[in-house]
Amino acid sequence: MKKCKYCGKEFTDNTKSHTKKFCSLNHQKLWWLKSKQGRLYQKEYQKGWREKNPEKWKEIIRKSENRPERKEYNRQWISKNPNKVKAYYSRYQRTMKGILNQIKKTQARRDKFRKFESSLKKFTLKYFEEVYNRDKVCVYCRRKFSNDSKSRYKFTFDHLNPFKPFSKDNIVKCCFDCNRNKGNANAIEWCKFMGYKPMPIVYRLTKSIR
Numbered sequence: 391m392k393k394c395k396y397c398g399k400e401f402t403d404n405t406k407s408h409t410k411k412f413c414s415l416n417h418q419k420l421w422w423l424k425s426k427q428g429r430l431y432q433k434e435y436q437k438g439w440r441e442k443n444p445e446k447w448k449e450i451i452r453k454s455e456n457r458p459e460r461k462e463y464n465r466q467w468i469s470k471n472p473n474k475v476k477a478y479y480s481r482y483q484r485t486m487k488g489i490l491n492q493i494k495k496t497q498a499r500r501d502k503f504r505k506f507e508s509s510l511k512k513f514t515l516k517y518f519e520e521v522y523n524r525d526k527v528c529v530y531c532r533r534k535f536s537n538d539s540k541s542r543y544k545f546t547f548d549h550l551n552p553f554k555p556f557s558k559d560n561i562v563k564c565c566f567d568c569n570r571n572k573g574n575a576n577a578i579e580w581c582k583f584m585g586y587k588p589m590p591i592v593y594r595l596t597k598s599i600r
Contacts, residue, residue, distance in 0.1 A: 396421040484539065490518045493547060497556045517558045521547070525563035529589040530572065530581055533565055542567040550577055550592065551599050559598050562591065 391400045394413040401413035412418040422428045440447045454460055468475055482488040527534055528543070535545040543565040550560050552574045564572075572580050578596060581588045 486519060486522065487515065489547070490515055493518075493556065493561075501555060521558070521561050521563060525589070525591065527589070528565040528568055529562045529592050530564050530568040530577070531584075531586045532589065535565060548572065550595050554599060557599075559595050562595070 392403050392410065393400055394417055395411040396417035397413065399413060403410050412421065423432060483492065528545075533543050536543040538544060545563055546566050546569045547561055548564045548569045549556060550562050554560055571584075577592055578588065581592070
């Protein structure tokens with residue numbers, strides 16, 4: 391009699407093999423899938439399947455999220471782990487996607503209030519990343535950005551012309567201090583008043599959005 395390595399039950403090995411350690415082939419597969427090598431294999435296989443079948447994967451996720459049990463589980467988890475939720479959103483809001491979503495929410499309110507035609511669909515993550523990589527310092531005061539999220543000189547995004555909706559030519563990267571103090575003023579006139587020498591991109595974009 392031998393003891394199965396997966397379920398622990400004793401079984402009779404009719405083949406009289408010294409290497410057989412499982413009572414069935416199915417238990418041997420299950421044991422392998424639970425091993426470190428098996429888990430890595432599953433992870434790579436699932437990743438490949440998701441890349442080949444993005445639409446099917448989206449449908450699976452949508453169905454899973456809409457299940458009542460799933461929604462109830464999420465509610466309970468959020469109520470039990472408020473610190474984890476807060477930390478997650480704090481990290482998300484510092485990512486490119488998180489910042490872009492905040493900008494889109496702000497722009498949606500502006501569009502509704504000022505009766506602009508919505509430009510949010512055209513303003514994609516690709517455009518946003520181009521602006522992010524284009525402006526290395528504050529376009530108004532030319533200060534280097536601080537990595538501290540509580541600093542006056544952390545980077546923010548500003549409407550160059552606040553009376554027009556966000557677009558590729560109407561968004562610049564500036565420090566929090568300049569963004570707050572500029573308000574709805576004309577960018578070039580405000581820089582002259584403050585004694586700043588703005589970056590050339592400010593003059594070029596100001597001409598293009600008139």
